[in-house]
Amino acid sequence: ITGYSTVIRDITQFKESERRMRQLNEELEQRVQIRTLSLEQREKQLATIANAVPMLIAQFDQEERLLFANDAYRKWLHDADGAIMGMSLRELAGEERYRVHEPHVRQVLSGNLVSYERQSPGPDPVTLAITFMPEFTTEGRVSGFILVASDISTYKDIQLELEKAKEAAEVANATKTAFLANMSHEIRTPLGAVIGFSDLLFTENLPLTERQNYIEVIKRNGRLLSNIINDILDLSKVEIGKLEIDQTDVAFSEILNELSSILGLEASAKGIELLLNPHVDIPQRFRTDPLRLRQILFNIVGNAIKFTNKGSVTVEIKVLKAADHSSKLAFIVSDTGEGISSEQRDRLFAPFMQADVSTTRKFGGTGLGLALSKKLANLLLGDVILSDSAPGKGSTFTITIALVTGESNPTVRAERETSAQIKIDAEFDLSSLKILVVDDSLDNQALIKRILKLAGAAVVTANNGKEAVDFVSQDDFSLILMDIQMPVMDGYQATSVLRKSGFAKPIIALTAHAMNEERKRTLESGFDDHITKPIDRKLLLKSLHRYVKAEAGLS
Numbered sequence: 001i002t003g004y005s006t007v008i009r010d011i012t013q014f015k016e017s018e019r020r021m022r023q024l025n026e027e028l029e030q031r032v033q034i035r036t037l038s039l040e041q042r043e044k045q046l047a048t049i050a051n052a053v054p055m056l057i058a059q060f061d062q063e064e065r066l067l068f069a070n071d072a073y074r075k076w077l078h079d080a081d082g083a084i085m086g087m088s089l090r091e092l093a094g095e096e097r098y099r100v101h102e103p104h105v106r107q108v109l110s111g112n113l114v115s116y117e118r119q120s121p122g123p124d125p126v127t128l129a130i131t132f133m134p135e136f137t138t139e140g141r142v143s144g145f146i147l148v149a150s151d152i153s154t155y156k157d158i159q160l161e162l163e164k165a166k167e168a169a170e171v172a173n174a175t176k177t178a179f180l181a182n183m184s185h186e187i188r189t190p191l192g193a194v195i196g197f198s199d200l201l202f203t204e205n206l207p208l209t210e211r212q213n214y215i216e217v218i219k220r221n222g223r224l225l226s227n228i229i230n231d232i233l234d235l236s237k238v239e240i241g242k243l244e245i246d247q248t249d250v251a252f253s254e255i256l257n258e259l260s261s262i263l264g265l266e267a268s269a270k271g272i273e274l275l276l277n278p279h280v281d282i283p284q285r286f287r288t289d290p291l292r293l294r295q296i297l298f299n300i301v302g303n304a305i306k307f308t309n310k311g312s313v314t315v316e317i318k319v320l321k322a323a324d325h326s327s328k329l330a331f332i333v334s335d336t337g338e339g340i341s342s343e344q345r346d347r348l349f350a351p352f353m354q355a356d357v358s359t360t361r362k363f364g365g366t367g368l369g370l371a372l373s374k375k376l377a378n379l380l381l382g383d384v385i386l387s388d389s390a391p392g393k394g395s396t397f398t399i400t401i402a403l404v405t406g407e408s409n410p411t412v413r414a415e416r417e418t419s420a421q422i423k424i425d426a427e428f429d430l431s432s433l434k435i436l437v438v439d440d441s442l443d444n445q446a447l448i449k450r451i452l453k454l455a456g457a458a459v460v461t462a463n464n465g466k467e468a469v470d471f472v473s474q475d476d477f478s479l480i481l482m483d484i485q486m487p488v489m490d491g492y493q494a495t496s497v498l499r500k501s502g503f504a505k506p507i508i509a510l511t512a513h514a515m516n517e518e519r520k521r522t523l524e525s526g527f528d529d530h531i532t533k534p535i536d537r538k539l540l541l542k543s544l545h546r547y548v549k550a551e552a553g554l555s
Contacts, residue, residue: 051071069085109145113133126151250290256278329401383399384398430548439481481510509531
């Protein structure tokens with residue numbers, strides 16, 4: 001060594017730069033760690049959200065390989081350990097199903113949003129709403145796609161039910177519209193006869209026989225109007241379970257006589273025969289509701305006559321015995337009329353419906369008869385069914401009701417019938433009664449007053465409840481016939497005032513309010529009885545007869 005040289009360099013700046021570089025690296029690493037942790041947390045959050053959503057969610061890359069699947073998607077594919085990750089959509093779906101989805105996959109990989117519906121295969125198929133959403137890089141290239149599928153079976157079912165309900169509502173609305181139009185016709189027809197023949201009664205020098213004929217026409221059409229209204233009310237009562245059945249003894253011969261005398265005349269007028277064929281084992285008397293049985297028979301047999309233009313209508317009556325030893329009385333009604341097609345049968349017993357619209361125009365009728373008859377027969381523990389029919393070959397309807405044998409002792413029956421006849425004969429004598437008639441209709445006042453005066457009663461009339469209260473405070477009446485709906489003071493208010501003032505004698509509602517709920521309300525409001533309009537003279541007098549004894553102090 002001959003010597004050395006020393007180089008001294010100031011590296012403070014270098015060291016500082018190195019320190020700052022290390023610090024910067026540490027900060028960057030921290031940021032990366034924080035960013036990585038944030039991304040991991042974000043991925044976990046997104047996965048948690050995706051797993052909580054009741055949909056199938058999956059992420060695929062550009063090669064259609066599965067990158068992510070939520071729990072619902074994995075469960076759908078029966079994957080418990082993540083084995084499906086990395087598999088292609090073709091492998092996951094299978095070749096056959098993939099061919100269905102492939103056109104949509106091509107579209108989404110072209111950058112298009114695709115949505116469609118597909119029914120899944122299997123024993124319990126469901127309807128899936130499937131959406132493919134493309135994913136893009138920052139440069140705008142498609143990097144893959146997201147698949148979202150949801151089970152919309154319930155929604156589809158609800159949608160279908162709503163459509164059915166809408167269709168049913170439209171059909172019901174159209175049916176009721178047609179019914180109202182038809183009902184208007186059915187009401188106006190007899191109403192026109194009533195008004196027209198009433199006007200003719202004022203014709204001068206009208207022969208007595210012709211006048212009597214006009215009165216018969218008015219009476220017949222008035223009853224027809226009443227029957228139409230009663231059918232509507234009865235059907236409404238049956239629908240809400242408010243129609244009451246009144247079981248009593250019925251003479252079989254009376255039923256036959258009514259069918260023969262009333263409907264037999266209708267058949268004869270059309271030039272056809274009504275044949276009644278009762279079997280020998282029919283009991284002379286049985287228990288049922290005679291009013292409802294007559295309604296059923298007159299509807300069904302009347303229909304058969306109406307739809308038969310030539311030939312005959314046959315009513316076969318027989319007893320049907322069941323295995324449990326119970327019996328039914330069957331009326332088998334066969335006609336040689338137009339018949340009913342298989343398409344018409346489905347709606348035959350629906351309210352307001354007839355075989356078709358042309359039937360309504362051609363034959364008339366409200367479309368209530370069959371529906372009401374079937375429901376009434378059900379209440380009598382029987383049924384009405386269409387046994388057989390074909391267009392052009394006639395129809396056969398079978399009516400059944402429960403058969404319960406009635407009183408068969410002729411002596412007891414004769415005594416009962418004699419007693420009833422005496423009662424009917426005596427009921428027309430109301431000479432011991434002074435009756436206040438309260439009604440805002442002057443025509444009704446005149447009619448009721450005339451009926452009561454012919455029976456011997458003394459009658460005073462009032463136009464509303466207020467007048468009735470005033471009259472009662474000034475005079476003594478045996479009973480009051482009170483309308484319900486009136487101006488100034490209605491029947492309910494008047495009855496309340498009268499009862500509070502101490503009037504304890506009978507107050508009878510004589511009203512057009514005919515529903516059971518209205519009858520119940522009147523009886524709960526202080527009335528003693530409820531009689532409905534239109535007025536049946538015999539029924540009115542029969543109802544009033546029991547108050548004759550009460551007035552005489554015998555009851």
